[in-house]
Amino acid sequence: MSRPPSTGGQRVLVIEDDDTIGRHLQAGLRANAYEAAWARTGGTGLALAQESCPDVILLDLGLPDIDGVEVARRLRSELPNALIVILTARSDEIDVVVGLDAGADDYLAKPFNLTVLLARLRAHLRRRPVSETETDAEPIHVGDLVVDLAARRCLLGDREIDLRPKEFELLVALASHPGVAVTREDLMARVWDENWFGSTKTLDVTMASLRKRLAHDVAPPRITTLRGHGYRLELPTKP
Known part of the structure; x- marks a missing residue:
């Protein structure tokens, strides 16, 4: 079995309340050499983000305790250099715009393929260093x-x-x-x-x-x- 491409050990925080999606994302990220943590609520996610300072945050907009847009806003304020990608099942474009305005860098509409997500992360992470x-x-x-x-x-x-x-x-x-x-x-x-x-x-x-x-x-x-x-x-x- 070939080894996944090196990601430099980037830390990824998944904030997602759906057990199936959360487990799938965490397992898939770890299999591709990311250090992946998973939080099921916005409050837990904010606490973990403050503690671990992740490089990447995958954020569900539909969280049970705090609206995902508010979580994105607080994450951007506390972690200005983190890559924030919102995950949304909401079909209205206005929800995507609000999420991006709150500080997210990109979004993926559910359902999405793990291969697409990994490719998107690699693309973003290649762009981040300032030349x-x-x-x-x-x-x-x-x-x-x-x-x-x-x-x-x-x-x-x-x-x-x-x-x-x-x-x-x-x-x-x-x-x-x-x-x-x-x-x-x-x-x-x-x-x-x-x-x-x-x-x-x-x-x-x-x-x-x-x-x-x-x-x-x-x-x-x-x-x-x-x-x-x-x-x-x-x-x-x-x-």
């Missing part, structure tokens, strides 16, 4: 928009825009080529992973959330959807 190129890069200026890669800050005029990690990376991908159409495939490769395995709906949800955050400004930068192709960050119009 020297980013830390040394000059800020990107597009009109009143300033994207500072080294500080991971976004400014519109004199106001700072609070962006989640994937929203920030998506904006960087667009702002790096203002006025140029960027394909969905290129965005998925840059923001998620060149070997991304699974639905690209995460891109649409993240883009909608990014637009919402930028829209609070009086004159927000405009991101145009190019049907069947991708997106374009528009250059500011000259007065």
